[in-house]
Amino acid sequence: MYLTLNEMNKEKLRYGLIITVITLISYLIFILSALALGLAQQNTSAVNDWGVTHVSMTSDANGNLSQSLMTREEVLNTKTTEHSAIIGVAPTIVKSHKSPISATFIGTQKNDLIDKSIRLTKGTWPKNQYEVLISSELSQKGLNIGDKIKLGMLSHSVLVVGYVKKLEYNMSPVIYGDLNNWRPIKGVSDQFYASGIVRKDAKLTHATNLKNYTKAQLFNKMPGYSAQNKTFIFMIGFLLVISAVIVAIFLYILTIQKIPNLAVLRAQGVPGKYLVLNTLSETLIIMIVSVLISAILCGITVWLIPASVPMFFDIKLLSLAAIGLILTGIIGAIVPVRIITKIDPISVIGG
Amino acid sequence: MTSLKLIDVTKSFGIGESKVTALDHINFEANSKELTLIVGPSGSGKSTLLTILGGLQSPNSGQVLLDKTDLSHFSKKQADKFRLNNIGFVLQSYNLVPYLTVKKQFDLVEKVKPEGNLSSDTFKKYLEYLGISKLLSKYPDQLSGGQTQRVAIARALYTNPQFILADEPTSALDSARVEEVAKLFKSIAENENKAVVIVTHDLRMREYADKIYEIVDGKISKK
Numbered sequence: 001m002y003l004t005l006n007e008m009n010k011e012k013l014r015y016g017l018i019i020t021v022i023t024l025i026s027y028l029i030f031i032l033s034a035l036a037l038g039l040a041q042q043n044t045s046a047v048n049d050w051g052v053t054h055v056s057m058t059s060d061a062n063g064n065l066s067q068s069l070m071t072r073e074e075v076l077n078t079k080t081t082e083h084s085a086i087i088g089v090a091p092t093i094v095k096s097h098k099s100p101i102s103a104t105f106i107g108t109q110k111n112d113l114i115d116k117s118i119r120l121t122k123g124t125w126p127k128n129q130y131e132v133l134i135s136s137e138l139s140q141k142g143l144n145i146g147d148k149i150k151l152g153m154l155s156h157s158v159l160v161v162g163y164v165k166k167l168e169y170n171m172s173p174v175i176y177g178d179l180n181n182w183r184p185i186k187g188v189s190d191q192f193y194a195s196g197i198v199r200k201d202a203k204l205t206h207a208t209n210l211k212n213y214t215k216a217q218l219f220n221k222m223p224g225y226s227a228q229n230k231t232f233i234f235m236i237g238f239l240l241v242i243s244a245v246i247v248a249i250f251l252y253i254l255t256i257q258k259i260p261n262l263a264v265l266r267a268q269g270v271p272g273k274y275l276v277l278n279t280l281s282e283t284l285i286i287m288i289v290s291v292l293i294s295a296i297l298c299g300i301t302v303w304l305i306p307a308s309v310p311m312f313f314d315i316k317l318l319s320l321a322a323i324g325l326i327l328t329g330i331i332g333a334i335v336p337v338r339i340i341t342k343i344d345p346i347s348v349i350g351g
Numbered sequence: 352m353t354s355l356k357l358i359d360v361t362k363s364f365g366i367g368e369s370k371v372t373a374l375d376h377i378n379f380e381a382n383s384k385e386l387t388l389i390v391g392p393s394g395s396g397k398s399t400l401l402t403i404l405g406g407l408q409s410p411n412s413g414q415v416l417l418d419k420t421d422l423s424h425f426s427k428k429q430a431d432k433f434r435l436n437n438i439g440f441v442l443q444s445y446n447l448v449p450y451l452t453v454k455k456q457f458d459l460v461e462k463v464k465p466e467g468n469l470s471s472d473t474f475k476k477y478l479e480y481l482g483i484s485k486l487l488s489k490y491p492d493q494l495s496g497g498q499t500q501r502v503a504i505a506r507a508l509y510t511n512p513q514f515i516l517a518d519e520p521t522s523a524l525d526s527a528r529v530e531e532v533a534k535l536f537k538s539i540a541e542n543e544n545k546a547v548v549i550v551t552h553d554l555r556m557r558e559y560a561d562k563i564y565e566i567v568d569g570k571i572s573k574k
């Protein structure tokens with residue numbers, strides 16, 4: 001530590017540059033993590049808000065809930081409890097005095113699991129099937145309480161009576177309404193009654209042609225969801241590797257330059273361990289300072305970016321990324337540490 | 352009374368045609384209270400002798416004895432500890448850490464060896480005597496060659512070691528300074544009970560020596 005701090009103090013430019021580079025990389029990692037999470041939430045936020053763990057739908061829907069069509073019979077054959085809810089999901093176009101907007105209609109039944117999970121942020125509860133609640137995102141797009149809107153193939157218009165927080169399903173904002181509106185919005189024949197059943201427990205007796213999915217399976221079946229996540233994980237992983245390599249190169253060059261002095265210190269009896277700990281503290285300081293600066297940059301970013309950018313800064317995820325970066329730094333220090341442990345004073349002091 | 356002895360030490364480098372015998376059946380002794388000089392042409396094996404004496408490398412054959420202990424039986428850790436506590440090295444170059452001020456060179460010693468170092472009074476006295484007490488806030492790259500060498504000498508003395516092994520410690524000093532450094536080493540040997548071994552080309556140091564060895568082509572003779 002002592003040597004490191006003094007070296008940093010003497011070589012401010014050198015360390016300033018490396019900290020700048022690592023700061024930029026870790027800032028990029030943080031932003032990408034926030035973006036990955038923000039985009040993921042455009043798929044997951046509504047389902048997560050319901051607090052459910054499993055979903056059942058017809059097996060030929062192939063895991064895509066909005067493609068699932070359950071018949072009245074299938075619904076009746078399924079025993080629902082207070083831990084489950086019959087749900088109708090329909091991607092739709094919202095027509096109003098504004099230009100058309102894509103949204104996902106979620107049909108629920110009064111006082112079922114989902115209905116009870118809904119929290120109004122503004123307005124009043126729908127009193128009948130002619131009234132709906134909309135995601136606050138739609139209010140940002142110009143829809144207001146009191147607007148009459150037309151949804152899909154539904155013959156009558158419905159009235160917006162309240163907002164819920166920003167909730168999305170498969171990249172589009174949700175509209176909560178009565179399950180009875182689901183079939184006409186989707187424009188399917190009378191025999192169909194709902195899309196599927198969401199629930200909080202794994203056990204459910206239901207008709208044989210229904211298939212069970214966990215929440216994670218449901219998300220992974222959403223178009224684009226897993227491809228997008230894999231892309232982000234790849235990019236973030238790659239950036240971590242890059243920062244490990246940069247730290248390794250930097251420390252390697254510094255250590256190579258210092259070998260004669262390190263050798264003399266070894267000759268004077270300074271333990272190798274002391275020099276190794278010194279290099280490790282060097283890495284840790286570089287990484288921690290960089291991570292802290294980029295965390296501050298992230299704070300500023302949160303403050304500056306428009307709400308429409310799908311970024312979500314989750315402290316847990318970012319802490320994980322920060323720990324990843326610091327571990328990366330330690331990995332980068334392996335090469336110089338090996339050099340130090342192998343220094344033979346004689347080879348440097350020679351004759 | 353402590354001593355470092357080489358008994359029938361041979362050290363060679365390389366194999367076959369390129370084999371160099373740096374030390375050829377050497378017997379050598381450095382005792383406390385004595386200033387021992389090693390002289391000889393360059394390439395004759397002086398530095399090799401000094402580093403073997405200080406436990407930095409081991410001979411191919413023969414013994415290195417610290418009183419009655421054979422240094423070649425030391426583990427790496429023990430050798431480190433022995434050097435840190437008992438040897439004051441002045442090496443031919445790179446003695447100072449480039450990013451530490453002169454003052455901090457000594458603070459570093461305190462970090463790795465917190466006990467048994469010079470009292471601050473004695474330390475100040477040495478700094479004054481070596482004419483470097485005004486250089487404490489300077490970095491090595493701000494020092495002249497002579498100043499660097501004098502700081503290196505102070506650095507070697509700082510741990511208050513039993514043995515001081517110096518490899519051409521006065522090569523960058525002017526005559527007046529050589530004289531002073533020789534006197535300092537002599538008085539440290541005599542008054543502080545240290546064994547001082549100096550490799551030098553400098554004839555002016557001879558008059559202070561208690562013992563002089565000459566090495567030529569790896570063979571040693573006592574004068």
Ligand SMILES: Nc1ncnc2c1ncn2[C@@H]1O[C@H](COP(=O)(O)OP(=O)(O)O)[C@@H](O)[C@H]1O
Binds near residue numbers: 365
């Ligand atoms: N580590 C080493 N590897 C190979 N040869 C060495 C090494 N150290 C010393 N030598 C050789 O041993 C001989 C003695 O070297 P040295 O002890 O440095 O002489 P001096 O200090 O008297 O100038 C020289 O020929 C030198 O090239």
Ligand SMILES: [Mg+2]
Binds near residue numbers: 397
């Ligand atoms: Mg030499």
